[in-house]
Amino acid sequence: MLIDIVRPEAWDELNDEVRTVLALTPKLKARVFSGLGQAVFEIAQGTAQFMAHKKAIGVIRGQTPVFESLLPYYYKETYEVNSISHLALTNVKEWVENLKKDTNFVLFADDHPVTGEVYPWVDELDKLLNEKRIYSLRVSHSKHFHDKEELRPYTVRICSFAPDLAIAILGERFRSPSLAAFTQAWNKDQIIRRLQECLEKQPTNEALVRSFESEIEKSVPTYFTKNESRLFDRAVVLLPDVSAEAVSQVLFKKLNWTPSQGWNHLESTNQCHWSSGMKTFKNWWEPSPSLENLRGLLIIGVGALQTRDFASHLIASYEEVKKMQTWTV
Incomplete structure (x- = not known):
């Protein structure tokens, strides 16, 4: 009743x-x-x-x-x-x-x-x-x-x-x-x-984020310049010419993370990750991100940055996916 x-x-x-x-x-x-x-x-x-x-x-x-x-x-x-x-x-x-x-x-x-x-x-x-x-x-x-x-x-x-x-x-x-x-x-x-x-569960660490972005900047472009106003609970990188989803999957294997563990620390605007149309990130976001930037944008939480050798593993995963793409051409 x-x-x-x-x-x-x-x-x-x-x-x-x-x-x-x-x-x-x-x-x-x-x-x-x-x-x-x-x-x-x-x-x-x-x-x-x-x-x-x-x-x-x-x-x-x-x-x-x-x-x-x-x-x-x-x-x-x-x-x-x-x-x-x-x-x-x-x-x-x-x-x-x-x-x-x-x-x-x-x-x-x-x-x-x-x-x-x-x-x-x-x-x-x-x-x-x-x-x-x-x-x-x-x-x-x-x-x-x-x-x-x-x-x-x-x-x-x-x-x-x-x-x-x-x-x-x-x-x-x-x-x-x-x-x-x-x-x-x-x-x-x-x-x-x-x-x-x-x-x-919302840690912030400006020193760690800046150190990580400085470490990878010669290999992987970062989203922010050094002078922009931002939160330091995340690092944001752009993976040019590759899928952030694909790089993440390779990275998870290197770190012995399951996908569920990995996606607790990382996010991406890649449409394969969201299984959705472009309207998830289009129309409201100004300046409107390009398809390439949406595909390669990776957001990394502070918790992941505390993992030993995380930066080198990310760079290696990015290079590995680039090679995979070369082989399939």
């Missing part, structure tokens, strides 16, 4: 527990969602409904895929959408000054979900929006693991912890209601356990 009722207070109790785990200051609140997409949708749509008299929004394009399914609603409902690519955002103050007076919120990301690039203008944009009392809806894919910055009153930082777990941290002036999360069934103990595990 099914008693089909969910106790709405259970979500509030979970949010209070999460707030304690994250050690948030008294002015801040937390909301739990079952993934980043749901979190962005609920926060944005809830705010749009709550502040229905404000019919304009802003969005920074080219940083994250999670805004793509949201925007058609605002175009359909005749919102004025001030959309700009992050590549064109050279004067943040001027862009904010040109926002309409009734702008409800601005959507943007702290960091890139694949490469870990960090956008240096984020804090300035957040500050200027708060000064104008415009809600600043910031998506953090990984940056929140590595900083503990205090939120301004009109800021919501939407943080991804796992594909099925996201937490929105709310500034003290954010009042928009939830749309659906309180109607879901939540297992508090399970969520808290998962959150604690996620917090423990």
Whole structure:
């Protein structure tokens, strides 16, 4: 027999527990969602409904895929959408000054979900929006693991912890209601356990990442230059003219890793790895990556870099795959 009722207070109790785990200051609140997409949708749509008299929004394009399914609603409902690519955002103050007076919120990301690039203008944009009392809806894919910055009153930082777990941290002036999360069934103990595990498994080591990239740069091109803003929980390399998936499989054998062990430490945008069409990484990513770069992009976690002789094994695997391709021509 099914008693089909969910106790709405259970979500509030979970949010209070999460707030304690994250050690948030008294002015801040937390909301739990079952993934980043749901979190962005609920926060944005809830705010749009709550502040229905404000019919304009802003969005920074080219940083994250999670805004793509949201925007058609605002175009359909005749919102004025001030959309700009992050590549064109050279004067943040001027862009904010040109926002309409009734702008409800601005959507943007702290960091890139694949490469870990960090956008240096984020804090300035957040500050200027708060000064104008415009809600600043910031998506953090990984940056929140590595900083503990205090939120301004009109800021919501939407943080991804796992594909099925996201937490929105709310500034003290954010009042928009939830749309659906309180109607879901939540297992508090399970969520808290998962959150604690996620917090423990995000190492960062700038010295190790830089040392590794310096060691391989003569043999394997790296994605970043030395001066770009980025997270140091990963190294990012480009394997020209080969498949990052193929190189990874050879590398796993050299390290005596099973594929499941290996893919715990490495990721790739190679389409064989994702078994998907180009839309996984196309349309939202600016500048749009070439097919060659998607095929050869390899993202390596800090845990893998701690493996003995990892750099030399990677270089050897890359050279081996290049030779294989030569033999098949």
